[in-house]
Amino acid sequence: MQTTQSQAPRWAVRAAHAAAVAPLPAGLWRIAMAAGVPVGFDRAWLDRADIPGRGSVWPVVLSLAAEGCALLALGLVRPWGERVPRRFPFIGGRRVPPYAAVVPAAAASVLLTAFGVAFGLKIAAVLAGGTDDPSFPDGAAAAVMALLYVPMILWGPLLAAATVAYHRRRSPA
Numbered sequence: 001m002q003t004t005q006s007q008a009p010r011w012a013v014r015a016a017h018a019a020a021v022a023p024l025p026a027g028l029w030r031i032a033m034a035a036g037v038p039v040g041f042d043r044a045w046l047d048r049a050d051i052p053g054r055g056s057v058w059p060v061v062l063s064l065a066a067e068g069c070a071l072l073a074l075g076l077v078r079p080w081g082e083r084v085p086r087r088f089p090f091i092g093g094r095r096v097p098p099y100a101a102v103v104p105a106a107a108a109s110v111l112l113t114a115f116g117v118a119f120g121l122k123i124a125a126v127l128a129g130g131t132d133d134p135s136f137p138d139g140a141a142a143a144v145m146a147l148l149y150v151p152m153i154l155w156g157p158l159l160a161a162a163t164v165a166y167h168r169r170r171s172p173a
Helices: 010-021 024-034 043-049 054-076 098-129 139-170
Strands: none
Touching (some): 010 139
């Protein structure tokens, strides 16, 4: 049940859902790397990073954390983003103050957009001429990585769009 007078516009629902899945392809790629699937990295770099091995923990944790945070975008278009579900102790059933969602979502969208721009420029440089940076693959592997990271580059703007719609819907007229 929607707790505001109007439901989220269809475009905002689509943006929130796209934001929720944006980091998934990159996360799956990192998990594949952590599992030892050859994804184009320099073998010496992988050995120094102990991947696969103990060093595999950070790509898996990063991927799970990113997706967990991304799923919070759905709260901008779902009822649980307006009223905490009753199953939560102490706070269940309470109204979510609009700025408790808008401020962190807006800050995250700015940071994610900045990250997306920086990472997009790095990927463009790698694809244009390769790199000596062992933390990036070369050749076809770089193209695959770039393709899988494109949705991640869009994560910030998608989250910003859903945040603006939430703010407009939840703010006093």
